[in-house]
Amino acid sequence: MKKLVLPLFAILILGVVGTAAAQFVLDGDSTDWQGEPILASAPNNLQDYFPDEVGALFSDRVDVKHVRAKIVGNKFYFFIRFWGGPAWPNHAYQDTVNGQVVYRNRGYYHLMLDLDNDPSTGWNNHWYETHYTPLGYYASQGIEGMDPVGAECYLQLGIKQEWDPPKGDGAVKEISYYSEDTHEIDYHAGTGNGYDIFGLNVPEDYDIDSTACYKWSGDLFETEIGGDTLHQYWAGHAWGYDFLEYGVELTPLLNYWKSQGMDYFKPGDVIGIAAFIETPIDDWGVDVSPRGQIVVPEIPVRPSTITMDGDSSDWADKPILASAPNNLQDYFPDEVGALFSDRVDVKHVKAFVNLEEDAFYFFIRFWGGPAWPNHAYEDTVNGQPVYRNRGYYHLMLDLDNDPSTGWNNHWYETHYTPLGYYASQGIEGMDPIGAECYLELGLKQEWDPPKGDGHIQEISYYAEDTHEIDYHAGTGNGYDMYGFHPVPYDSISPYHFDGMMLEDEVGIDSVLHWAGHAWGYDFVEYGVSLGAFRKYWRSQGKDYLKPGDTIGIAAFIETPIDDWGVDVSPRGELTLTATGVASSPHAQTPRQFVLENNYPNPFNPETKIGYYLPHTSKVTIEVYNTMGQKVRTLVNRTLPQGHHNVTWDGTDDSGQLVSSGIYFYSLKAGDVRITKRMTLLK
Secondary structure, three states: OOOOOOOHHHHHHHHHHHHHHOOOOOOOOHHHHOOOOOOEEOOOOOOOOOOHHHOOOOOHHHOEEEEEEEEEOOEEEEEEEEOOOOOOOOOOEEEEEOOEEEEEEEEEEEEEEEOOOOOOOOEEOOEEOOEEOHHHHHHHOOOOOOOOOEEOEEEEEEEEEOOOOOOOOOOEEEEEEEEEEOOOOEOOOOEOOOEEEEEEEOOHHHOOOHHHHHEEEEEEEEOOOOOEEEEEEEEEEEEOOOEEEEEEEOHHHHHHHHHOOOOOOOOOOEEEEEEEEEEOHHHHEEEEOOOEEEEOOOOOOOOOOOOOOOOHHHHOOOOOOEEOOOOOOOOOOHHHOOOOOHHHOEEEEEEEEEOOOOEEEEEEEEOOOOOOOOOOEEEEEOOEEEEEEEEEEEEEEEOOOOOOOOEEOOEEOOEEOHHHHHHHOOOOOOOOOEEOEEEEEEEEEOOOOOOOOOOEEEEEEEEEEOOOOEOOOOEOOOEEEEEEOOOOOOOOOOOEEEEEEEEOOOOOEEEEEEEEEEEOOOEEEEEEEOHHHHHHHHHOOOOOOOOOOEEEEEEEEEOOHHHHOEEEOOOEEEEOOOOOOOOOOOOOOOOOOEEOOOEOOOEOOOEEEEEEEOOOEEEEEEEEOOOOOEEEEEEEEEEOOEEEEEEEOOEOOOOOEOOOEEEEEEEEEOOEEEEEEEEEOO
16 A cells, blocks of 8 residues: 655654653663663672682673663563673684784673572573572672572573684674573582573574664564464563663463463563673683562463464454455456455454454455465566565454545555445445454565565554545545555565554554464454554544444455555454454364374474364365465375374475475365465475
């Protein structure tokens, strides 16, 4: 969509609202921390002051000066200032090559969390690997203010950068955001185990370079510990001259402790905190701050009613709200203004709002597929077809439930939409809406090789205020409401993404907002949290999406396929309830055909596909590429009722290995067809 910038007064309003909620930008500038209290201060450790039982020497670059920390929305931030600098690069290792001094950088920087606010349980930070920490030694000498924590866990930034030239190339070996359960550890006695909570690593295919060590933020898969390749969790850090600032989404931490039966992070809970630093400088110098504390605010829940996985089974109990006809080629006169392809023709729409999660979900099924990649542009290079993908997929919202106000979806840019033309011919069921706004998924992927590198140009979750637009007359303005973009992009993100993002297109809002989408063979599923949506409309004096409200919805699709083919569904309607979720109609024992998610995914060299047959059936399972061409038949036989598995080794029917990329696998049995997506990596 063409996007118009908000008037200045609206930007100022949004800026004020955003600033009130905003806290910390990970940019190496400490000014946004200046209003936050210092929670714990540590003395500057003196060289040669400590006896052998402290166990390490000390450098200012690993000595903690003070600590700040705060929970904002669903993020945990902390700030550690050091006595010396520069804090990074820390030159943890030094060598000489041909008379030139070269360095290697490495360090681990933590915030310890005393979740039960009881220093007698968990890891006592007076001790580390049977040695006193400096803090513990100070306390043993009767120095006041050296209060311990008993940490149930910690948050960690781990960074490792190789030797700089001429000994090496200075490559980044590790940027990791990690958490460990330490509730069993007794470092005084040297006993107890730690357990992984989460591990978010910045991978090499994000084109990380040496600057990423100094400042990085974005969404990462939890692949190191949980193997979670669907959900992406936000994390980031930045260095100043003598400080480190760090932030991480709380969701994986909350999920872990919930799985352990622990009810931590309730609003009003007091958590003890302490900084803990270890680097190879001075023989793995370790420093720990005294105890500070924070109070837990209300933490919003990350939406999860629908899993963004390209599997439509969790939509099975949601009613179809609107169905659209399959547009016929050459049926429409010139005043409709575009030609049509099944890949942009809407078949039906589902949608609901979960007010407990404060999230909006929608699902659009198309008449054809594969829906993505959509091969919106095609060219030929040296006789080989190459493609570029682009499209914008929307849900229009008639928030006041009045078709006479807002954008009438019978018209677009002074042309009839197919829906409008059908209505003009007296065809029933082509009811319009008057949309006050829409939610949009925008995708743009450049030419694939050999014409280009296939890089991602755009992945955006956007909303526009359309209440003034009259597309029949070609008048009225639209106004930006919000815009989120995943950071960074990778080759998988256009196919599925589930993460937390900052509002970076309209106004700076440091509260993380959730959004996600995934493609099936002939559908797209989408979800977005409503925080930024509500903020915008409240700035306009509107209180939309209250419990009990009824709103109109319609799908609206535009892609460059067939000269920017546009399709719009008829009006649907939904009434807001607390959860918007119906109970599952299926018993625990399946009564229908089931095609499970393949595992592992992504995979190399092989993956397992499970499926369930409710009765003896002739079943076929086939693999297709993104052009809809069959690659491999995995199953083609009659099988008894029950659960079955088949493995695909990445070869085609002739036994040749196929190339890396996205593939679809489809189960067919009688009139049933279920299709899912998988990714082969090499």
